[in-house]
Amino acid sequence: MGTEAKSEELSTDHLLGIGDLSEDDIGLIFRTADGFKEVLRRPIKKVPSLRDITIANLFFENSTRTRISFELAEKRLSADVINFSSGASSVKKGETLIDTVNNILAMKVDMVVMRHPDPGAAVFLSRHVNARIVNAGDGTHEHPTQALLDAYSIRERLGSVRGRKVVIVGDILHSRVALSNMLCLRKLGAEVMLCGPPTLMPRHVASMGVLVEHDLDKALRWCDVANMLRIQSERQSEGGPSYFPTLREYAMLYGLDRDRYDRIGRDIVIMHPGPINRGVEITSDVADSGASIILEQVENGVAVRMAVLYLLAGRIHRDN
């Protein structure tokens, strides 16, 4: 027939973490995102695919770019969107997570995009409520759409992910971006190195099949791509343990500035999941240089999230 196309689907009903995805799933998400990236370049950047789907964005933790990116992705797909952030909600009045979500689902919501400070919150929710769950970050556990858009951006800039050497620099211990990236890049056949001070490096992390290096200059000489993570001051609570003496010392040892970049002697790709602490993990002259794909990451984030939502929604079947 005229427009018969290939059908494919994800192996999972929810996106809880990269751990649940196969390499084929990630390939399908990327190919679908290619289609949405083209849609986002049209004069009218909207398609009707999800016009009968309602999505709740539940953010129990602060977020600006991830929430905007998801919301834009949902609107570009014509879904109905409701937003909820815990600051102004009954969570403050002592309601449990399941009660909060079930109350929202009672209003006929099909999908939930959730960010939560507790690791495993998305998995917990997927077992107890009747909706498709997309994890938008659960504590220090996973942030799967960030890892997907990072790998997608590497694929776009370098042509492929397989065989590329990627170093993830900074606060690995508190970073869900680092864990999801590690899993995603390994699944796609990249080599991964972690670099940061020993206090911010999880113990036994090398057992996940990644290299560990504490000298940033050595790591940069090894890699094709450097993903500079943000120092998460909010996860290093006041009065709690201190992981490094001063931000200034951290910037000296693990910050990427022009001199350090020039010493590599060849071009590498610079990434950052945002928001940037300029002058700490990366200086402006590197963040704004041609080597940086930081804004491409943001742009690709919408297309990749559209692909995830589209593919998960494709697995919702109405009974009528």
Add this chain to the structure above:
Amino acid sequence: MRTSVILGSRAFALTLTRLCYQLIEDHGDLRRTVLLGLQPRGVLLARRLRGELARILGHDDLLYGELDITFHRDDFRRRSVPLAPSATQLDQTIDGRRVVLIDDVLYTGRSIRAGLDALLAFGRPSQVQLLILIDRRFQRELPIQPDYVGRWVDSLSGQRVSVEWAETESMDQVLLETTSTDPTRGPSPTTGNVAHGH
């Protein structure tokens, strides 16, 4: 399953040539007309017509694009699994231009409806026409009719029209496949050749 040939390779070539001349009759040198093939199978026809038109007209500045309709379909989620998208390639503006949508088979009309929807996301053409190689004319579910038709086929819903291309299937031909599960259904279709579209 029984297979009969609707268009053999010689008739296929004649049909393509006739469609080209019909386009030239209506659109002149085609310098203001965008030829737009629908993914995935309509683009095979569109690419062929583009080559043939360039040969006949003696110039190569044809405005050409390929349009994927996956995200505009109305059967998303009614299928057991979602469709994977193909590439859209539409580099020129369609604003104020005439657009000819090109697909290989017109059946229910739903793909063309989705194609119109996708097309309008790119702008406001002055006119949109539809060119079809095979029109299964009694199977329409929407009020959509082609402007240029290669061949009309009066087929049954259990039958399948398959357009094969030398590029992808080794030879140019159009086949009608009848599954023999329903003996009460009539055997052979009637086909009609048209000198001009309606």
